[in-house]
Amino acid sequence: MALELLSIKDEGFSPEDYDLFFTAGRTCIEQGNSAQVLSILVDEKNKSIVRCMGWNLLGPLVQILLKKEDGNLPHCHVCNPKELLVGLLEQVEEADTGSIAETVTLLLKPLQTVLLRLGMKKASSVGMALSTLLSQVARLPVPVTKEQEEDDVFGLCHCCTDLLQFVNPFVEEIKEVVKDNNRISKDNELRVELLKFCMKSLSKPLLEVEMNTANVFADILFTCFFSPIFVLQCNMEYIELLLSRTEESRLQKGLELYEKSLIRVEDNSLPVDLLELKTFFSVPQNLVKVMTLCPDQTLRTKGLKVFQLSIDKFNTEAKYKFFKGMLKTSHHAGVEGYIIKNIKNQIDFSLKPCNGNDWFLGKHLLPLLRLVLCLPHGPETDLLQNLDRIMESLNLLRYMLIRDKEWENETGIWTELYKIEDNYLKPLRTGLNMSKAHYEAELKNSKASVCTVTVDNEKLPNMTPEMQIQVLQSAVFTFDLIEGVLARIEEIIETKERPLS
Template identity: 65%
Template sequence: MAKALFPRAWVKKSFYFQARISFVRVKYLFLTWLTVLVGSWVLYVQYSTYTELCRGHECKNAICDKYRKGIIDGSACSSLCDKETLYMGRCLSTLPNNQVYTGSWGDHDGIIRCKLGEVVHYELGEEPEPRRETPVFDKPTRGTSVEKFREMVFNHLKSKLGEQANLASLVSQILSVADGNRDGRVSLPEARSTWALLQMDENTLRVIGEALPALVSQPLMKRKQLPGFLEEEVRYPKESLASLAHLVFVHHLAADTFPSVFSPVFCLRFNMEHVFHLLSSTEESKIQKGLELYEKSLVRVEDGRLPAELLEIKTFLTVPQNLVKVMATCPRHDLRTKGLKVLKLSIDKFDTEAKYRFFQYMLKTSNHSGVEGYIIQNIKTQISIALQPGKSNIWFEGVQLLPLLRRVFSLPDGPETDLLQYLDRIMESMNVLRYLLIRDKVTENQTGIWTELYKIEDTFLKPLRVGLNMSRAHYEKELHNMKTKNKAKEKSIVSVSVGDETLPNMTTESQAQALHSALHTFDMMESVLVRIEELTEVKEHL
């Protein structure tokens, strides 16, 4: 019986072993198949991406097609298409419609660029749409004279670089380069090729023929006392250098030519002169350039890295004043909003001491209630940070803070201050005082607010109470007088002028709404003032 059982057990064990081996084989076969499938898919994606980004044959065909049709011309075109002595090398493209390759032309190495139409994706069964190409070779038109083309190039360079003493010589240099076959005249294809190259700002920068770092950083160098110009040789106007800095730092043209040792703070320093010049203009296009250049220069700097010593440089104080003018007077809402955004960004880049000194300067010089209110709001933020555990600093608490608080808690004209004109500043000042009285307990007095309270009452709270009562009485009287006037005289009683333009007269109803709005504002101010007065009574009962 035992002998009969042994073969059966052996057969069963052998079958189990073979089944296990088969399962392992199937498992590894499946993993191998899955690996091949995933690898093939990755290779396909990489290949399809490469073929979309790198279309060298299409790039060459597009250039040679325009060359043979007489649309463009030049020695480079003949070398690429006829002589085949210009070779396209490694693909550097990052966008499908902007092809970039390394190039070799005899002993010269360079970069070949060509713009193709957008890659059109379509589903199977659909007819592909024809490729759309950017018409960059349509100017100048047929029949344009050489003098007209010279004028086109001159105006183009003037719009890019501004007024320059050597602008005419630059135009002559470009026209000589445009004569690719050196036959003494500029043909229509050669002119179109040159014009298309000038549309790319990096080529415009190369026309200057000088090192960009030296040009852009000229404000830090010795300057000749000639209005509107920099450097001893008086070759480059401020406007030209400012436009050049905008091209480099905002549009990142030829930015790779800048030495890596140029720190963000150093770049900000020499750009401040350019920003000041652009923001000093009344032209909206220049103001926009100035805001963009200032923003791009600031974002490269880490928060809290600008020391207080930089405020000894004139432009670090005059540029914020220009920002105030932009925010207050610029007709375009987007530029006013951008100005506030850049001001906030600049504050974030200062260290603690620099913030303290900057706030003092702005409260003293801005003369704009909205800006002063924004600065006071930032002061409150810095005090709140200083009061947090482990974040104490000497500038926004204790003895150092008191001079700044005295400037915050003051009325420009005492009890006679126009409360509506200075509404933003006064409301933010009261909010800061209310916050300090609640947050900083009498027993702790970290900010020194309870020590300074008696002065604040004399210079701020009592004059504000008197001013509120006077303003309320005045507007209530005006409202009463308006209601008692003869209805025949109520149709148009107030005339308003902005600059040289007289606005439509205010009706009685509009004037009544304005008076009621002012009274509501006084009610709001008084409610905050009453709360502050309640908090100050705590000290009197101690």
């Protein structure tokens, strides 16, 4: 029988011996005698031939297992680990498109066991294995719908999850090194190989697959390789790409990756130099589009949350320059109002004991306030369209006049007050009076007519008199709100300027 031919006692093996071993072993496996083959492979008297030739049987074994005709792979200790590694990777490379996922899943555990047996000199072998595996996984079709992604019809997500389990012991090894040395060793060869694998994975295929898997790969990068700030910087390219798309699934992934990258960064730690990088300008711009234009309310809310999280991570100088840039480029009253609210919070923090700084007090603050306390078109500015910005700016000014005493003048507001009155408050009062008078007149004339109302430069459909009256009344009420805050500011200024009797 072919099974008997496996027992070759002479260690001076010839090419014919290799052919005999392979043919006999393959025949036994194909005939369903793989369990008997295994018993011979683990027999001590066959140790030499198995270590030299055992890996040649991988091909027939893998093909049988892929057909679900056998449930066990021979233990890898029966072969030379390096030769077995090469044999396993050959099977991965030779898998056709229809069996890539199944082959990878089948061989990951044996590959892991082989690599772990290589000891401290396994780094290059780990790198070779990861490169081969990833190149094959990247060939798998990417799910294009949410249903395909959830069902994992192509096996891509499952392979990515299995790859995480595969690299886990090597990641743990790096963690132990970091723990023992209390630092990240840049010269660790295994760390370098894992780093290349993670960075390549984030580009392809993880850029398109489910975020849970991508987040775990990112976790490997915060724990083992780089500081959170550097990882954020690396991820910004992918975040920019995702947030520039219009598909809600891509926007969701971009927001999650950005949030995940930011959470690990310490508050007030991002340096101002990062704002010189293209992505740290373009990502906030794309984020603003999500916050203001995305039709999905959940994504808009998530966008605002991530936007605030990004602000919290900048240091004081970076916050200052970020606020200036956003006020100049956002062109959206709601976003500008939100920025102004953040400026108020920073001023409030700076005015507290021991929190003083050069950016939100004194000479640096004044140029920022000039951007805040201005009307885009003077008295002709559309107050309704700019309501959010105007109300936040007035609230900020009122707060500063009350909080920062005239004799202390830490913010410099009292020095700048006369300019603010001339350039902002007086034009605002004029525009408010004009707008209020106009809408009140329209309200009086609207009871019997049908008119077209324009909001944000877009004409609304013709409305009934009742609808028209409601819109006009709402506008007048809004003007009353603005006037209430403006009047309070004027009262504070008048009180301060009134000489003591």
